[in-house]
Amino acid sequence: MTFEIQNLSVRDLADRFGTPLYLYDGDVLAGQYQGLRARLHGDVEIFYSMKANPNVAVCQLLHRLGARAEVSSMVELVTAQRAGVPADEIMFLGPGKSEEELAACARGEAGLFVAESFGELDRYDAMVAEAGGHGRTLIRVNPAFSVKGAGLTMGGKARQFGIDEDQLMRSGPAAERWPHLRIAGVQAYMGTRILQEAAVVADTTQIMAMAERITAALGCALDVVDVGGGLGIAYFEGERDLDVDVLAAGLNPVVDDFRRRHPHTRVLMELGRYLTAPAGTYVVRVRYVKDSHGEPFAVADGGTNHHMAAVGIGSFVKRNFPVALLSRDAADDNRPWNISGPLCTPNDLLVKRAVLPALRPGDLLGIGRSGAYGPSASPGLFLSHGFPAEVLVLDGVAHLVRRRDAVADLIQTQFVIDLEGRTGDSGERRHQGAGAGAGAGAAGR
Numbered sequence: 498m499t500f501e502i503q504n505l506s507v508r509d510l511a512d513r514f515g516t517p518l519y520l521y522d523g524d525v526l527a528g529q530y531q532g533l534r535a536r537l538h539g540d541v542e543i544f545y546s547m548k549a550n551p552n553v554a555v556c557q558l559l560h561r562l563g564a565r566a567e568v569s570s571m572v573e574l575v576t577a578q579r580a581g582v583p584a585d586e587i588m589f590l591g592p593g594k595s596e597e598e599l600a601a602c603a604r605g606e607a608g609l610f611v612a613e614s615f616g617e618l619d620r621y622d623a624m625v626a627e628a629g630g631h632g633r634t635l636i637r638v639n640p641a642f643s644v645k646g647a648g649l650t651m652g653g654k655a656r657q658f659g660i661d662e663d664q665l666m667r668s669g670p671a672a673e674r675w676p677h678l679r680i681a682g683v684q685a686y687m688g689t690r691i692l693q694e695a696a697v698v699a700d701t702t703q704i705m706a707m708a709e710r711i712t713a714a715l716g717c718a719l720d721v722v723d724v725g726g727g728l729g730i731a732y733f734e735g736e737r738d739l740d741v742d743v744l745a746a747g748l749n750p751v752v753d754d755f756r757r758r759h760p761h762t763r764v765l766m767e768l769g770r771y772l773t774a775p776a777g778t779y780v781v782r783v784r785y786v787k788d789s790h791g792e793p794f795a796v797a798d799g800g801t802n803h804h805m806a807a808v809g810i811g812s813f814v815k816r817n818f819p820v821a822l823l824s825r826d827a828a829d830d831n832r833p834w835n836i837s838g839p840l841c842t843p844n845d846l847l848v849k850r851a852v853l854p855a856l857r858p859g860d861l862l863g864i865g866r867s868g869a870y871g872p873s874a875s876p877g878l879f880l881s882h883g884f885p886a887e888v889l890v891l892d893g894v895a896h897l898v899r900r901r902d903a904v905a906d907l908i909q910t911q912f913v914i915d916l917e918g919r920t921g922d923s924g925e926r927r928h929q930g931a932g933a934g935a936g937a938g939a940a941g942r
């Protein structure tokens with residue numbers, strides 16, 4: 498982490514946009530995508546998993562570079578559309594899609610539809626029979642195998658995602674069961690935060706073989722295979738980033754092999770964290786410093802309410818994300834600092850015992866590698882602080898890409914009730930009276 502992003506000082510950006518603040522470096526974002534794109538087999542289509550960072554401008558930039566979009570909710574779909582992603586480059590996936598979301602897929606708003614259960618396939622088939630639609634469907638599979646090396650593994654165990662491989666193998670011809678759908682291939686996602694190149698290669702090899710098995714058993718087409726992704730980023734001491742050259746050297750021959758057997762099958766990969774994590778810094782300002790039982794604490798204006806991921810992922814021992822003092826030069830004082838936020842819970846510790854310079858009120862601290870699973874994966878409404886501003890620096894210019902929640906933003910969706918019962922008024926009626934129709938409130942913002 499440095500004091501500057503593309504020659505703009507973090508201090509000036511914090512003064513201009515306020516803190517707490519997420520800063521995204523467009524150069525790093527682009528570098529991450531292009532570095533992979535340049536090395537990965539040219540036939541592999543890269544989809545950006547929007548849940549990692551659903552900001553419309555992040556999606557816009559990745560799309561301009563060539564990424565497609567993988568979405569899992571109506572608002573993510575609308576975000577991708579606003580970012581300029583055409584329908585045939587949008588994939589809709591997720592275990593609990595609503596009727597509204599299924600209908601949008603059937604209408605063709607998402608060119609690729611991924612079904613995650615027999616119930617959903619039945620429902621989608623009935624919907625397409627009734628209302629028409631393209632009916633093109635990938636089936637998400639919960640593989641019988643698992644691959645080691647992921648922060649969170651998916652295959653080989655009970656999961657709410659996809660359909661168990663052995664159930665699909667026994668389910669009979671797809672065309673008989675879902676006559677209005679065109680089952681066009683399979684999707685599988687083996688886990689997240691994979692930092693071993695060989696694990697990604699092994700995953701992909703096994704998913705491709707599984708796709709062949711399953712489509713043969715279902716008697717359906719293999720137009721598309723989505724091999725998931727889950728490429729990781731090093732956060733903690735002792736971890737190292739994936740080597741994309743090594744990854745490509747292992748992966749590209751596997752893709753070549755598959756393409757020789759299936760020259761017309763599209764090969765897809767979906768990535769969230771890998772593309773966005775290194776580009777983001779969470780910037781907080783120290784409000785108070787204090788000591789407790791001999792340990793120094795810096796109480797900052799933002800904490801886990803905006804950055805839940807920083808409390809440590811899948812580990813009993815608290816491990817720190819990279820952290821640095823960004824507002825002035827100072828030497829480490831060799832005291833291990835705790836950095837907490839504004840929440841009234843002892844868990845609101847962004848950083849535990851990290852050696853930093855002696856901190857003072859007003860200092861700016863940066864939590865690095867924070868561009869993925871930041872605000873959107875955090876309890877932003879806890880203690881009603883709301884969500885922070887987000888700024889994307891692109892070609893040396895800072896763009897506000899999400900404004901900070903104001904008090905009014907958080908209050909206006911709640912309704913005081915008439916406890917005396919005099920007017921018979923209800924918040925619900927007032928809400929409808931205000932003309933905020935269902936859906937429009939969420940999607941039209």
Ligand SMILES: *Cc1c(COP(=O)(O)O)cnc(C)c1O
Pocket residue numbers: 546548549590686688689690725726727728767768769770771869
């Ligand atoms: C979360 C998720 C992704 C993105 O995962 P990353 O580890 O951030 O790349 C991709 N596909 C599916 C199905 C997911 O649930």
